[in-house]
Amino acid sequence: MRITILGGNGFLGRKLAARLARDGVLGGRPIAALTLFDLAEPAPLPAPFPVRRQAGDVADPAAVAAAIPPGTDVVFHLAAVVSAQAEADYDLGLRVNLHGTLAVLQACRALGTCPRVVFTSSVASFSGGQEAVLPDDARQLPANSYGAQKAIGELLLQDASRRRFLDAVNLRLPTVMVRPGRPNRAASSFVSAIIREPLLGLETECPVPESFAVWICSPRSAIAWFLHAATMDTAPLGLDRGINPPGRSATVAKMLQALEEVAGAEARARVRFVPDPEIQAIVADWPAAFEADRARRLGFAEQEPLEELVRAFIAEDLEATRRERGL
């Protein structure tokens, strides 16, 4: 197996790379080579196979082609400009999220070997808001530019799959919780911050009320879904390459309750509610619940309970985050 991770320096890219290095195999086949590609050169990765690390712009067709060499079996396309940033800088979002995906499409097509492409689309490509429970054939009516660009990327890769240029699985990722590191420019950054920051001993602000529900998944689930999407039989997908994986609908109140159960009342007390109209305007339209029956039938794994998400962050990411942020 020859594998490329675009966005290899991101939080999920690094977790995925580490998992591949640990396993040494994907779908039962030994990994022969891994290319990590990102805007900044990805960090070294000890692995039982050669790891190429490349810095480049995902909207640069030549750079992307170099990152997807002949013989590539699987491309994880995780490179993106996130929601609040794509809203603030329209041209940057278009360049990375649309032209970047076009560059990936053309690089895969040029191979002539129909590689598997696992594309991270997003719950932000839907609207419907707090009341909706979205069926598997729900229309994508994005209420933000990031979501629109993700829906466009899906259409491109879906059509390219029909033409056998490549073989895409478009995963509409829920909001991933708990993200390590620092708050980022995703509008959903608070979903991780209200768990992570208190565990670091820091105060944080929650921009939405306690009753606000979010469709979430753990980093562990996201990685498990990536691996499944990379190796599953895509024939049953037919024309429809979009997958709503089985996340979990959780209110902020439930998240904070899980935090309190694991880390005590003093951790929870570090979260203050400070409404942020700009963030609310973006996240208000995101649906907080999906049926996700198709994904379950296709073998995508269920979520762990919320307390488990908090414990997993403590076990796997808390110390590294503390070090990274000099705390």
Added chain:
Amino acid sequence: MRITILGGNGFLGRKLAARLARDGVLGGRPIAALTLFDLAEPAPLPAPFPVRRQAGDVADPAAVAAAIPPGTDVVFHLAAVVSAQAEADYDLGLRVNLHGTLAVLQACRALGTCPRVVFTSSVASFSGGQEAVLPDDARQLPANSYGAQKAIGELLLQDASRRRFLDAVNLRLPTVMVRPGRPNRAASSFVSAIIREPLLGLETECPVPESFAVWICSPRSAIAWFLHAATMDTAPLGLDRGINPPGRSATVAKMLQALEEVAGAEARARVRFVPDPEIQAIVADWPAAFEADRARRLGFAEQEPLEELVRAFIAEDLEATRRERGL
């Protein structure tokens, strides 16, 4: 009113331009200038207002910007590579249908005055086939590259409308019948050919069986919808800029019956049934019926009866087609 028609040399572009020249007004406001833009320089148009005619590539941002000068109120974006051609030449379809629409978006955005954009999307952006009756919120799951590119164009213009770069109405046009001129590279070309060719005294082949149903509209309806889309209040559309206008579901048998009623049995006898698997593979997925309730509520006009479509072609386009083809 300053108006631009991109694709001004096409069949609908020419009909629209002629109608504007005849009316002299749009939405009750006098037309101050009209720009016709196409790959080949559009034909001269006698009109009570200045008409600029420009040749250029819709995927060339500078050419498109020149065709949409400051002060433009309405842009009709009809420029496209049609279905069978976009299927045969992927890169050409992508260039014209995707990058062309991006150029239109950026040119309108640069004006800073939020012009109205009437975009011709297509029934080909849906799938579902013969059995489906599509609701107004049906998901676009295109089964051909043309349809995918049209759905992408809709997403781009819809998001640009939300951002107030422009003010789009995305009309998913049914198959237009009866088209004048020659057969073209649309997979649906036969829908017009089985009426037009017999009326010209020519034999023609129908690639699908008599029972095959198509979602159609007349050129007259298409033009009426364009004018309504150009002048309607878009506030009630909200986020959703896609319109399924009230076409008509008609089988080939019904079309030929209308032909026979208007032009006699000898006209109908000029149609032979010769199955074409390539055409069938494209059109089989197109839905042949839509609910179209939203469009009716928004004031989009109903279709005339089928016989009326045949008579309108005879009255308005038969002689010109005969001349154009030297018959």
